[in-house]
Amino acid sequence: MRRTLQGVLTGLLAAAAGLSAAALVAAVLRPGADPLFAVGSAAIDATPHAVKDLAVRTLGTWDKPALLLGMGLVLAAAAAGLGVLALRRPTVAAVAIGGLSLVGAVAAATRPGAAWADAVPGVVGGGVAVGVLYLLLRPAGEPAADGRPLSRRRMLTTAGLAAVAAGTAYGLRGFRADTAARRRAAVRLPAPAEPAAPPLPDLLTPNRDFYRVDTALTVPRVNPDTWRLTIKGMVDRPSTLTLDDLLRRPLIERDITMTCVSNDVGGPYVGTARWLGARLAPLLRDAGLRAGADQLIARSVDGMTIGTPIAALLDGRDAMLAVGMNGEPLPAEHGFPVRMLTPGLYGYAGSCKWVSELEVTRFADVDAYWVTRGYARVAPVKTASRIDRPAALATVPAGMFTVAGVAWAQRRGIAAVEVQVDGGPWQRATLARVPSVDTWVQWTWRWQATRGAHTLRVRATDGTGAVQEEKRVPVFPDGATGWHTLAVTVA
């Protein structure tokens, strides 16, 4: 029993030493080359949409910490098992550890945008883990003899060194984040050539509350001074822009609502910000679009690909390369220094964050990230409405109560919102003014609430006169439909 415990400890310590060594080397070279994160990112890419949907739905933005925790637990179990195995068959255990670290090294080196040098942290980590394993397996005391207890001092030293390495890696990562934050703060956004009107009350979602959906396990930290945007593919004049080039163009300022295709009926993945950016249409026209091109593939520094119909980018809507969000440079989480934004299309089909390349191509030639996973090639936002007040299952006082929420149908606008109580007649809500068809509409409805259990339901009519689809369909493959319905108690 004591012996087994020693094996478990040996395995855990070897793994901890290897992982912290890898983290330290990655923190120096490139944070994205951490084998643990690389395997996590590869797992995200390989996860079927149904599982990912479930994770997003049940865990929200905790999906990524949950993934890392899960990986940590699996690794710890494997390390403990290999440690016990190593007591009898050290070579077999060492080969297994080497194999595992090779998986991490290869994952890091084959991430989009990675180089073979990104394998170094995983290789170093594997070497350290195997070395530590053999060191700890040597019995304490001289002469070495089988079955003698392992050295407690060597274990403590290993644990201490691993903690120092992990702490240093953590500190280095924090230092990099600070550097990135300082560079972001140094960006001066010019005044817009086309400013928006003073913002309407409560129309905009503050940046800190804005929903975040992406596949990035670590937020990309892009240096604005070395950032470049390449425009290439089916164009007569390929070009490369710096951030200054972009900031020198006339900028527009618009209040635009963004929605995620994963937003289920009544869900939180929708928000409105005041975006500042350069129009995409003149940039594309200047590049000289070739005949037959119908898709723009935007690539991000972390390898995301987002495909947008070129027709949508040229039809006069405010599609832009955004640099500002609610009066500040884009937050790192929302794509600093530059993201694409296409009003009227779900985020995965028009709003690439951390964008670094625009490739003019054809739908027949390239499928973007989510399209290869079964989502629709072209994904216009469907008309939707949501009740925000009262909350589902809330208890409200009897008497006059103001029911409130939002409705959106980007590109078409909202013409009407109606509320229904307990399946009764539909009643018109009052709509707040909005700047454009691309902005959500806040609605209110005065309810004479009577004691008891009630069901509230909402539906919108878009600017073309079409009533929001009643039929419940899931998020996959092109966005959910259905009327948001909730139960409340009036006391």
Ligand SMILES: Nc1nc2c(c(=O)[nH]1)N[C@H]1C(S)=C(S)[C@@H](COP(=O)(O)O)O[C@H]1N2
């Ligand atoms: N680089 C990159 N851009 C991305 C994504 C991503 O995973 N990586 N996710 C897209 C999706 S699915 C949505 S809904 C929006 C979300 O933008 P936000 O996080 O700023 O709200 O970004 C889009 N752009």
Ligand SMILES: [Mo]
């Ligand atoms: Mo999305």
